[in-house]
Amino acid sequence: MNFKVKDHYYNKAKKENFLARSIYKLEEIDEKYNVISKGDIVMDMGYYPGSWIQYTCGKVGEEGKVVGIDIKEESTKLKHLKNVSIFQKDVFDVKELSELGVDSQFDVLVSDMAPNTTGIRSVDQDRSLNLVEMVFYLAPKFLKVGGNLIIKVFDSNGAQMYLKEQRTRFKEFKYLKPKSTRSVSKEFFVIGIGFKA
Template identity: 55%
Template structure:
C-alpha cells in the first residue's frame, strides 16, 4: 500500500513539475483548513527542495511573500522567483526575523522540518519535538496575531502534551494526516488557526 501511494504521488509531482511529493500534503491541508490566502507573508521552515514554496507562491500571488529556511544550500531552481526569499541556515540558530519582512511577522508559519532520523524511536521523537518547541517558543516574535501555524511532528505522548498546550494560544487546533502521507510514516500535521498573541 505505502509503495503504491509513493508511486502515485511521486509520479504526479514529476508530471506537474513540483519539486517533491510533499506538495500534496500542503495542498490537502490548505484545501481543508484554508490557511494560506492571496497576498499573505508566509514563512516555510525546512523548505528544501521547495514544493511547498512552489504551491505557496501559486496561492499568495504577486503581492504575497514567502521566505524559506533550510540547512541545505539554497535551491537554485527557485531563486528566480520574485517574491521568494531563501536562506541557508539551521533554524535552531536563526534569530534575525526582522530582516525578513518589515515587521518581522508572518501571517502563516509552516514547518515540514524533519530531523535526521536514527531509527531509534525515542531519539527521533525527541528531536522532532525539539524543533517544534523552538517554533512555539518563538511564535510571539514571528507570527502575527490571528495568524496560523502548521507543523509536522512525529507522534508521541510528549508531542500530544505540546499540542494540548497549543490550545491555550490558538482558537482552533487540529491534528491531520493527509492522504498523501505514506502509511508507514509516524508523522502527523498540526494545524493551528487564530493565534491569540
C-alpha cells in the same frame, strides 16, 4: 529502507513539476482549513527542496511573499520565483525578523522540518519534538496575532502532551494526517488557526 518510494504521489509530483511529493500534504491541509491567503507573508521552515514554496508562492500571489529557511545549501531551482527569498539557516539560530529580510511579522508559519533520523524511535521522536517546540517558541515574535500555523509532528506521547499545552494559543487547533502521507509514517500535521499571542 528506500524512502524515495516511487508511488502515485511521487509520480504525480514529477509530472506536475513539483520538487517533492510533500506538495500534496500542504495542498490538502490548505484546501481543508484555508490556512494561506492571497497577499500573505509566509515563512516556510525546512523548505528544501521547495515544493511547499512552489505551492505557497502561487497561493499568495504577487502581493504576497514567501521566506524559506533550511540547513541545506540554497536551492537554485527556486531562484526564478520573484516573491520568494530563501536562506541557508538553522531554525535554532534564527533570532530576528530582520535576518529574513522582512520588517513585519508573518501571516503564516509553516514547518515541514524533519530531523536526520537515526532509526532509534525515541531519539527521532525527541529530535522532532525539539523542532516543533522551536516553532512554537518563535511564534510570538514571528507570527501576527490572528495568524495561522502548520507544523509536521512525529507522533509520540511527549508530542501529544506538549501539543495539548499549546492548543489554547490558537482559536482553532486541528490535527490531520494527509492522504498522501505514507501509511507506515508516524507523522501528522498540526494546524493552528487564529494565533492569540
